[in-house]
Amino acid sequence: MNIAVIGAGALGCLFGGRLTESGHDVYLLHYRQAYVDHLNEAGLTIESENDEKTDIAVTATTDANEIGVADLVIVFVKSHQTRDALAEHAACIGPETDLLSLQNGLRHYDRLLDIADEDHSFAGVTYQGAVVEEPGYIRVTSSGSSTFGGANDGGLHRIEEILVEAGFPVELVDDPRPYIWAKQLVSLPIKPLAALTHLSNGELIETPETRTLMKEIVAEAEYVAEHHGVDIPMDDPMAEVVATCEESYSHYSSMLQDIRAKRKTEIDDVNGAIVDIAREEDVDVPINELATNLVRALEKSYLD
């Protein structure tokens, strides 16, 4: 299959690298020529959770015209980079191209549906985790499954087959939205509070002040989901938050890592999206709004 991966970062290199190894014609798309040259010359090294290292020769490019029309485009830029990246690399997307996004945030499925029809848009979540240790060196941090869905069964099974062959556990669902919300419901209280307090996930849940705020963030989001007609496949979201924080006790959330590295965070698509949807539904979410505004203000202190 001719596959383009938009965003050659942590997950883009992991998925792109393993799909290359599996025998597909994969192109990793990035906007920085020096980085693309490095990937083409040095290839990728993927370090698995049990410290096994695999070297993979890959093809990277800044120019989607080099790819032609891809059979499948996988989007792995950060959520706020999606619109621009899809426009920049539009040359590899034709009317028959399947699009897949497993990004975080609440809006990635809609962004695909803005540019492709329902039969070619597939989205969901992944519990696969990875970090870029250095350019071209990707360390896998977790090997959870990827749950995604869409309207076209044939397309879904095509994508399932190639991901499973490449070693990724997959679960298919008819409608991915409830699963997208379920994952975000667990992230919503952790990410902004970690970013604002610099506490680890375990410390956040142990600290009475943040634990109370976390409960309120989750309760607000559940209320928004209910008004928005989303039936979240999770009995007790706050219990999931507690379990996640306990399991990842010493982990510093990705949003805190973004703040520390002075990068733009995904706040707009996480708590910011809850605030926007709450407005549409005429529901108040004061704690999500405060958390969103504080993270945006923090970003402003170092961006521009």
Ligand SMILES: NC(=O)C1=CN([C@@H]2O[C@H](COP(=O)(O)OP(=O)(O)OC[C@H]3O[C@@H](n4cnc5c(N)ncnc54)[C@H](OP(=O)(O)O)[C@@H]3O)[C@@H](O)[C@H]2O)C=CC1
């Ligand atoms: N990493 C993980 O473990 C997980 C990540 N996710 C989600 O997956 C998505 C991707 O995450 P992750 O891989 O960590 O992110 P990364 O930041 O590691 O990768 C994104 C890459 O895309 C590049 N990029 C930005 N704009 C463009 C563009 N216009 N064209 C091509 N490339 C571009 C970025 O460059 P630059 O850095 O210069 O901006 C970066 O190299 C996010 O939504 C994240 O929340 C979900 C589950 C786990």
Ligand SMILES: CC(C)(CO)C(=O)C(=O)O
């Ligand atoms: C919120 C959670 C648990 C994963 O979504 C996290 O810690 C992170 O984003 O790094």
